[in-house]
Amino acid sequence: MARSIDYFFAPQSPWTYLGHARMVAMAEAAGAAVRVLPVDLGRVFPVSGGLPLARRAPQRQAYRLVELQRFAGFLGLPLVVQPRFFPVAGDDAARLVIAADLADGTSAALRLTAAVLSAVWAQERNIADAGVLCELLRESGLAPGLLQQSQSAAVQARYDAQTQEAIEAGIFGAPTYRVDGEIFWGQDRLDFLARKLAEA
Secondary structure, three states: OOOEEEEEEOOOOHHHHHHHHHHHHHHHHHOOEEEEEEOOHHHHHHHHOOOOHHHOOHHHHHHHHHHHHHHHHHHOOOOOOOOOOOOOOOHHHHHHHHHHHHHHOHHHHHHHHHHHHHHHHOOOOOOOOHHHHHHHHHHOOOOOOHHHHOOOHHHHHHHHHHHHHHHHOOOOOOOEEEEOOEEEEOHHHHHHHHHHHHOO
16 A cells, blocks of 8 residues: 655754655655645744754754764765854745645655755755745746745645644654654654555
């Protein structure tokens, strides 16, 4: 039976960046569909005990940098651990991914998500800037008109609904993958996700 992965993420998350390509490859290998679900962590954190990076203890902030470098090296991915444009608001990029999904489907949304994540963590570009988002659409082979569509009430309603779905599902961070109601939090849980996808 073909499975479906609910892919909850924030487009400014470094951990989402580190796991994105592997998750996409796993889904393809398993023949699993993907629901592309960017969410607003600014609404998720207050109800789940999460804290924005700047409000975390210094020890946690320091270890986060170590882990980012460690995983990037292990995975062979380019990563600037303290990029020029971070922290950065991810809402406009999230809405753009939703607009791409609505207009062009899952593959387009996943492709744009990859471009957005790389823009932050490998290229030090500002994903809160409309000009950068237009460039990313072009680089992803998508229509520039999606930027205007991303500001529609329909896209905002879907963003709100996906965020509420995450809250109701007990999700508290990004990325989170969900299969058959089972939650896998973090790119370092992808091996468990692969095992789940391989179940009969």
